[in-house]
Amino acid sequence: MATATRSRTGGKAPLSAYVLSVLMALVLASLVGAIASVFYDENRVLGFVIFAACSVGTFFVLGWVLFVSTYTVAEDLHAEDNIERRWYGKATSGAFHDILTTGGIALVVLSITGIEISGVSVLLLLLILAMISCAVRFWAARRRDS
Incomplete structure (x- = not known):
């Protein structure tokens, strides 16, 4: 065998x-x-x-x-040195700050107005914001470094 x-x-x-x-x-x-x-x-x-x-x-x-x-899949021995990895790191850290900022502003607005939103809706909106923010920031970093 x-x-x-x-x-x-x-x-x-x-x-x-x-x-x-x-x-x-x-x-x-x-x-x-x-x-x-x-x-x-x-x-x-x-x-x-x-x-x-x-x-x-x-x-x-x-x-x-x-x-x-x-x-x-062949292992990339120098994956940490790739430019795409740096672009991704910049994009995700920026997206995280966008989520924190947007979440804080949304919390203030909802607290003042008293509007009730379901947890599923909030999580969906946060997920969409994170994906869009990360994609735009990755595209911008790639375009800036090219």
């Missing part, structure tokens, strides 16, 4: 690595669906299917990173 050796040179992954990533995705997505279905009294099956379907892609990517990429 031949054993597969893990290589960081960018080779081909064995079939078992792909099977493990798919299996992990299905199991974790089913778990998310099962947990979500507990909170849906009217149609538990629909809740299970929707949440499992929405999360299976993310879990497959996680499985690919854990099992397949160890065979197929």
Whole structure:
């Protein structure tokens, strides 16, 4: 029986690595669906299917990173020296400050006006703000250094 050796040179992954990533995705997505279905009294099956379907892609990517990429992706020995890494660091630290500032201003406005907003809405808006801020700051850093 031949054993597969893990290589960081960018080779081909064995079939078992792909099977493990798919299996992990299905199991974790089913778990998310099962947990979500507990909170849906009217149609538990629909809740299970929707949440499992929405999360299976993310879990497959996680499985690919854990099992397949160890065979197929060559390790960059100088990743910390890449310009993209510096752009990303600048973008995320700036986005964090944008979130703090915006959150503080929004808290003051909501406290003064007495407007009530659900927690889901607030988290969604913060997530959208973080992604847009990070993307714009990354683009600006890339453009400035090019």
